Amino acid sequence: MTSHPSPAATASGEPLSAPLASRVLVLNSGSSSLKYQLLDMRDGGRLAVGLVERIGEQTSRLRHTCAATGDTREQNGPIADHHAALKAVAGELSRDGIGLDSPELAAIGHRVVHGGKFFTEPTLIDDSVLTEIERLIPVAPLHNPANLTGIRTARALRPDLPQVAVFDTAFHTTMPEYAARYAIDTKLADRYRVRRYGFHGTSHAYVSRATARLLGRAPEEVNVIVLHLGNGASASAVRGGRCVDTSMGLTPLEGLVMGTRSGDLDPAVIFHLRRVGGMSMDEIDTLLNKRSGLFGLCGDNDMREIQRRIDEGDAGARLAFDIYVHRLKKYIGAYYAVLGTVDAVAFTAGVGENAAPVRAAAVEGLAGLGLAVDPGLNAVRGDEARLISPPDARVAVAVVPTDEEWEIAEQTYALVGKGV
Ligand SMILES: Nc1ncnc2c1ncn2[C@@H]1O[C@H](COP(=O)(O)OP(=O)(O)O)[C@@H](O)[C@H]1O
Numbered sequence: 001m002t003s004h005p006s007p008a009a010t011a012s013g014e015p016l017s018a019p020l021a022s023r024v025l026v027l028n029s030g031s032s033s034l035k036y037q038l039l040d041m042r043d044g045g046r047l048a049v050g051l052v053e054r055i056g057e058q059t060s061r062l063r064h065t066c067a068a069t070g071d072t073r074e075q076n077g078p079i080a081d082h083h084a085a086l087k088a089v090a091g092e093l094s095r096d097g098i099g100l101d102s103p104e105l106a107a108i109g110h111r112v113v114h115g116g117k118f119f120t121e122p123t124l125i126d127d128s129v130l131t132e133i134e135r136l137i138p139v140a141p142l143h144n145p146a147n148l149t150g151i152r153t154a155r156a157l158r159p160d161l162p163q164v165a166v167f168d169t170a171f172h173t174t175m176p177e178y179a180a181r182y183a184i185d186t187k188l189a190d191r192y193r194v195r196r197y198g199f200h201g202t203s204h205a206y207v208s209r210a211t212a213r214l215l216g217r218a219p220e221e222v223n224v225i226v227l228h229l230g231n232g233a234s235a236s237a238v239r240g241g242r243c244v245d246t247s248m249g250l251t252p253l254e255g256l257v258m259g260t261r262s263g264d265l266d267p268a269v270i271f272h273l274r275r276v277g278g279m280s281m282d283e284i285d286t287l288l289n290k291r292s293g294l295f296g297l298c299g300d301n302d303m304r305e306i307q308r309r310i311d312e313g314d315a316g317a318r319l320a321f322d323i324y325v326h327r328l329k330k331y332i333g334a335y336y337a338v339l340g341t342v343d344a345v346a347f348t349a350g351v352g353e354n355a356a357p358v359r360a361a362a363v364e365g366l367a368g369l370g371l372a373v374d375p376g377l378n379a380v381r382g383d384e385a386r387l388i389s390p391p392d393a394r395v396a397v398a399v400v401p402t403d404e405e406w407e408i409a410e411q412t413y414a415l416v417g418k419g420v
């Protein structure tokens with residue numbers, strides 16, 4: 001587990017006036033998972049990290065690691081929902097003597113996926129904030145309900161503690177109107193708040209800054225294309241530390257090909273499936289969000305499995321890979337044009353950090369844009385940010401591990417430190 005470079009400073013470099021307690025628990029609730037970390041903000045150390053997977057299924061699994069002892073424990077068996085998941089996590093933390101009842105705990109930071117236009121900053125959670133997050137469920141149906149359950153459970157466990165929401169959408173609120181608006185009737189768009197919000201912003205913010213650091217430059221000085229390739233996947237164009245475009249839209253469905261989401265398609269596909277295919281709107285919603293992307297194309301949503309099948313000569317897996325990479329390449333080209341000059345392209349999240357063949361294929365043939373990958377450097381595995389482009393390349397290509405939990409902890413602690 002790595003420590004972070006400036007634990008006692010906020011994102012803007014301001015020193016913190018440290019409150020007495022120094023620990024922050026971060027909860028990152030996904031549609032069927034809960035990732036968490038307990039961090040000490042005085043030295044940037046991680047006290048515990050863990051993951052609950054397959055929530056709601058019979059085969060749920062909790063994997064918890066305590067940093068002090070190095071022990072990893074696993075619980076296997078059904079965990080019904082995010083409420084039960086967080087209770088189980090609280091139990092594991094208590095076993096290590098770092099439970100939620102600890103006076104050392106300063107705050108709990110929550111990832112909240114959709115904050116609409118309203119939330120541009122980390123926000124102290126009260127009842128009215130919860131109501132607004134609830135109102136946004138229709139535009140983040142896979143994510144906001146899980147985020148809300150995590151918040152409600154944490155509040156019930158520690159009603160006295162500040163709870164902070166850090167929104168995926170916040171980093172993207174700097175997008176200019178011409179990037180954020182769809183070309184539809186303006187009045188209708190305003191009435192129904194239809195615009196491009198973008199997601200994974202905490203990761204795009206963290207990775208774009210970490211990329212600048214890797215280049216030895218200030219974030220304000222560099223233009224970066226960030227490719228966040230996890231289960232959900234998104235690209236962003238970051239100019240001088242501010243997001244100017246991103247691939248996800250009103251919901252996390254637009255843009256890149258994902259594990260189970262289609263990404264971009266002609267909206268008329270929906271009318272066609274409704275009118276000619278006789279599918280209901282709910283069925284089409286489920287199809288595009290949960291049964292499309294890599295999974296829809298070849299029956300697997302995990303890039304490891306797809307690579308294994310390609311190695312065995314499977315044509316379906318090969319085509320799914322090629323479609324995934326083709327979309328990625330189109331976004332690299334688009335954001336190159338949006339930015340004008342590009343200092344770095346950064347790959348991050350599960351696929352971006354681990355799948356060397358995806359990185360190689362995504363920049364293949366882009367030498368004319370100054371983009372290339374050195375095969376030897378690309379094959380190196382590791383947890384640290386690193387360059388994978390040849391030393392003389394015009395544009396740096398980098399692998400930059402994301403750390404949404406750290407970023408959320410830092411923003412949470414900065415807010416609590418201000419005494420808000
Ligand atoms: N070694 C690997 N090689 C290729 N892909 C990987 C590897 N490890 C993880 N992945 C991919 O990363 C995905 C998960 O990424 P992650 O960023 O953890 O997603 P999320 O946070 O959205 O759940 C997996 O579905 C898998 O496809």
Ligand SMILES: CC(=O)OP(=O)(O)O
Binds near residue numbers: 232252
């Ligand atoms: C917004 C989003 O797609 O998040 P995730 O990748 O965690 O599903």
Ligand SMILES: [Mg+2]
Binds near residue numbers: 230231349
């Ligand atoms: Mg993720």
